Amino acid sequence: MEQEVLKNLPFSQNVFLFIEIGIVIIVIFASGRKFCGKICPLGLFQDLIHKIKFPLKIKTYKGDTYLRYLKYLLLVLPFFIGDNIKIELPTFVYVLQILVFIFLTIIISRPLCKYLCPWGIVLAIGNKIPSKKYEVNIKKCTGCGLCVKKCKMDIMPYKQINNVECIYCGTCQKICPCKAISKRTRLPSVVNGQEKNDT
Ligand code: SF4
Numbered sequence: 368m369e370q371e372v373l374k375n376l377p378f379s380q381n382v383f384l385f386i387e388i389g390i391v392i393i394v395i396f397a398s399g400r401k402f403c404g405k406i407c408p409l410g411l412f413q414d415l416i417h418k419i420k421f422p423l424k425i426k427t428y429k430g431d432t433y434l435r436y437l438k439y440l441l442l443v444l445p446f447f448i449g450d451n452i453k454i455e456l457p458t459f460v461y462v463l464q465i466l467v468f469i470f471l472t473i474i475i476s477r478p479l480c481k482y483l484c485p486w487g488i489v490l491a492i493g494n495k496i497p498s499k500k501y502e503v504n505i506k507k508c509t510g511c512g513l514c515v516k517k518c519k520m521d522i523m524p525y526k527q528i529n530n531v532e533c534i535y536c537g538t539c540q541k542i543c544p545c546k547a548i549s550k551r552t553r554l555p556s557v558v559n560g561q562e563k564n565d566t
């Protein structure tokens with residue numbers, strides 16, 4: 368079936384398709400979700416909007432964990448429904464969507480990255496490559512929780528470093544008063560089947 372689709376595409380489109388797939392694979396392996404934290408313009412946009420002062424700022428809430436699975440659903444949905452469904456919405460609905468998104472971004476850090484963007488899942492494959500990532504020195508960490516308070520993706524850096532949700536923004540590393548979080552520059556040593564945090 369897929370071969371049939373590729374066969375029907377003109378040669379130039381095939382080339383572009385392979386270039387696109389190649390770029391995606393390179394980005395996955397070279398950066399993982401660091402792309403979300405450092406390169407994606409929508410990420411920067413969300414960070415700027417979230418800086419707007421507002422009396423209500425939500426870090427985490429009941430259902431946050433489950434809502435993060437929404438992006439997985441959005442990733443697989445096109446494979447089931449195809450691209451034949453076209454929904455025409457009135458302009459005001461689009462404007463309303465943008466306004467709701469901006470409001471959510473003011474009160475919640477990076478809602479697009481947490482709940483909606485399927486690219487985050489694809490790029491998260493790169494988070495599992497065990498070099499050039501963060502590591503926590505548990506001997507230095509006092510468990511003060513400052514990194515948790517400042518984490519843009521609202522995970523627990525000192526417990527969940529290199530989690531699939533981590534976008535490698537570097538905030539936790541900068542904020543840690545004990546310098547317990549550092550960039551790993553070599554493959555982790557493995558002791559008794561478990562990763563060892565070196566000093
Ligand atoms: S800020 Fe540093 S010391 Fe505090 S919990 Fe996080 S890693 Fe540990």
Ligand code: SF4
Pocket residue numbers: 517518519520521522523524528529532533534535536537538539540
């Ligand atoms: S764990 Fe650290 S690097 Fe990862 S998203 Fe949170 S603050 Fe950024």
